Amino acid sequence: MKWAFVGASNIASEWMVSAVRTVGDEVVAVVSGNAERAQDFARQHGLVQALSDQRALVDLEVDAVYISNTNDRHEVAVSQAAAMGCHVLCEKPLATDLAAARRMVAACQLAGVVMSTNHHLRHNSAHRQMRDVLRHQGLGRLVAARVSHSVFLPVQLQGWRIDNPTAGGGVVMDIAVHNADSLAFLLGEYPSEVMAMTSASGMGQGVEDNAMSLWRYPSGLTAFTHQGFNTPHASNRLELLGDQASLEARGVLNQAPGGELVWRRADGNLSLRLDHDNLYVRGLREMHKAIAGEPNDMASGEAGVKSLAVALAVLESAQTGQRVPVRYD
The missing domain is CATH 3.30.360.10 (Dihydrodipicolinate Reductase; domain 2)
Structure with a gap:
């Protein structure tokens, strides 16, 4: 799968880039509201695309989006990813209020994509x-x-x-x-x-x-x-x-x-x-099972x-x- 990252966060840099690559997937782009931060992240991890607007991902034909910007921005990012038909892995907590979290889940269900929460400890x-x-x-x-x-x-x-x-x-x-x-x-x-x-x-x-x-x-x-x-x-x-x-x-x-x-x-x-075993790698493998319609611990x-x-x-x-x-x- 081809992934885009929304949020040039520490967890994305320290754990998730390598986890995605370990399961055989590819990170093709990073999105950050801070253009300089996005460019630094892309250079550090050898990514081709550093973007400041998530909507630009529509031209890259990505399959999944990992979201690790601040919690108050998760809903917009999840909704946009679902609208593009992308599977979603979102950091916790999903949002700052329950109604927003519910809307995020509903958006993914309506789009027919898998949504996962990055609760790594269970793995x-x-x-x-x-x-x-x-x-x-x-x-x-x-x-x-x-x-x-x-x-x-x-x-x-x-x-x-x-x-x-x-x-x-x-x-x-x-x-x-x-x-x-x-x-x-x-x-x-x-x-x-x-x-x-x-x-x-x-x-x-x-x-x-x-x-x-x-x-x-x-x-x-x-x-x-x-x-x-x-x-x-x-x-x-x-x-x-x-x-x-x-x-x-x-x-x-x-x-x-x-x-x-x-x-x-x-x-x-x-x-x-x-x-x-790497917890984030196991989490991604469980997400792959969910996408394939198999029993999973995602x-x-x-x-x-x-x-x-x-x-x-x-x-x-x-x-x-x-x-x-x-x-x-």
């Missing part, structure tokens, strides 16, 4: 093995889940993420969506209500950089999640706790593969071997809508001090 080895253990009832009755996803946001990624709520800044929109998708991938359900508190611990300016919340699921399961931007020496952790055994994954909530996964059981602890556009709904409920709960239902519609 790591730990997530896949934890889901398999759950499916085979390897924990007994599942009691609770815990996600500790507090990191230090690298300087090159800070920018609008730490000071621009209009563009979708703040740690909840950036990381809580990942936690929602990770747990949905494992549990097969999304939370029905949340309770949350947020704070600005020094990095966030006008947005939260720390958030803790409790999520209740339709099955009755409860989950604790912590997401942060301002903890340079923290380790990330994902745990599933059952009445017969538990799973603890450390260092797996990252862009790169790696970490460790331990299955704690009555007969002793078992370390499960993790593969080192994070669809609908998955992006639901993870956004969870993040918005977390923000509402923190603002109101109340327990809040997650409104998916």
Whole structure:
């Protein structure tokens, strides 16, 4: 497939160009509202076309568009891509409000193209093995889940993420969506209500950089999640706790593969071997399956809508001090 990139972002540069090429596809153009940034990106990655208007892509006959501009600009980019008949891979969160995300999914459905959300974490080895253990009832009755996803946001990624709520800044929109998708991938359900508190611990300016919340699921399961931007020496952790055994994954909530996964059981602890497959490459391969009409683990556009709904409920709960239902519609 021939790809165009809308947004000359860090993630596009560091991960997605090589991922597209690894699966045998081609990146033919980059679009950025900053013409100089587009040209620099094209030179760095050997692209022929550097554009400042996405509508110019119509002459290039691209098959798919990867979108990684700021969150408030995703809807326009997705709508234009769908109108050109291109499959869409969009960064998370899909938008800054649920109605916009719904319109994006609808536009792709109407155009008959596949839409994927770039929730890369579901493609790591730990997530896949934890889901398999759950499916085979390897924990007994599942009691609770815990996600500790507090990191230090690298300087090159800070920018609008730490000071621009209009563009979708703040740690909840950036990381809580990942936690929602990770747990949905494992549990097969999304939370029905949340309770949350947020704070600005020094990095966030006008947005939260720390958030803790409790999520209740339709099955009755409860989950604790912590997401942060301002903890340079923290380790990330994902745990599933059952009445017969538990799973603890450390260092797996990252862009790169790696970490460790331990299955704690009555007969002793078992370390499960993790593969080192590139998460973004696996995500693209799952998207190829979806395009071919095959069963897949792709994070669809609908998955992006639901993870956004969870993040918005977390923000509402923190603002109101109340327990809040997650409104998916």
